[in-house]
Amino acid sequence: MKLHYNIASPYSQKVLIAFYEKGIEFTPTIIDLSNKEEHLAYKKLYPLGKIPLLTGDNELFVPESGIIIEYLENEFSGQGTQLIPREKTAARRTHLRERMIDLYVTDQILILYFDSIKPQNQQNPQAVAKAHDTLSILFTSMDKDFASFTYAASNDFSIVDCALFGALFYAQQLHPFTEHADITAYFARLMQRDSVKKVLTELMPALHAMQQK
Numbered sequence: 001m002k003l004h005y006n007i008a009s010p011y012s013q014k015v016l017i018a019f020y021e022k023g024i025e026f027t028p029t030i031i032d033l034s035n036k037e038e039h040l041a042y043k044k045l046y047p048l049g050k051i052p053l054l055t056g057d058n059e060l061f062v063p064e065s066g067i068i069i070e071y072l073e074n075e076f077s078g079q080g081t082q083l084i085p086r087e088k089t090a091a092r093r094t095h096l097r098e099r100m101i102d103l104y105v106t107d108q109i110l111i112l113y114f115d116s117i118k119p120q121n122q123q124n125p126q127a128v129a130k131a132h133d134t135l136s137i138l139f140t141s142m143d144k145d146f147a148s149f150t151y152a153a154s155n156d157f158s159i160v161d162c163a164l165f166g167a168l169f170y171a172q173q174l175h176p177f178t179e180h181a182d183i184t185a186y187f188a189r190l191m192q193r194d195s196v197k198k199v200l201t202e203l204m205p206a207l208h209a210m211q212q213k
């Protein structure tokens with residue numbers, strides 16, 4: 001299986017953490033979204049041009065981070081960490097939390113990031129203010145959850161934790177959460193996970209190289 005991704009992308013980090021948690025081998029295919037030619041070439045494979053994407057034998061073609069993780073869970077059932085609970089109600093709650101993180105945390109962080117790298121006359125202060133408002137609402141409700149759970153959906157590590165790492169990593173700069181003691185403590189726990197440490201080992205030099213450009 002080939003995983004098309006870029007380590008700087010939070011949705012790619014989400015899927016990488018899942019691969020590492022489950023101990024599943026894959027062939028990495030790095031996509032540099034900042035390289036227009038490379039992005040155009042990638043759009044021939046996947047016209048939406050989004051990463052991550054999982055491809056493989058027998059026309060395997062799985063876009064969307066959450067669907068990739070669901071695919072891994074189904075195909076490698078019983079291997080490594082169970083990232084989506086088997087019990088239906090717990091699975092629905094977990095999917096709901098994952099969706100809330102994607103839409104109302106990660107996507108908002110991406111709005112802040114892409115706005116911050118635009119020339120000032122192209123920035124959109126209204127969109128930025130709305131993203132900050134959404135993040136504040138989500139962080140306040142998450143802080144309450146983390147007071148009672150070790151991880152994001154329960155005391156077990158799950159797909160929601162995979163989804164949260166990248167968003168919180170960038171939130172440290174873009175929408176700091178230090179006033180939320182329970183999110184801060186949760187993020188410190190997340191950073192101790194072997195799968196997350198492995199992602200950080202690839203991420204930190206890549207970010208350093210991007211800053212040098």
Ligand SMILES: N[C@@H](CCC(=O)N[C@@H](CS)C(=O)NCC(=O)O)C(=O)O
Pocket residue numbers: 009010011012033048049050051052063064065066102
């Ligand atoms: N809903 C998608 C979101 C993926 C996404 O937005 N990826 C970003 C990088 S983090 C991307 O590919 N952006 C390039 C583009 O939109 O052209 C998922 O869960 O995989």
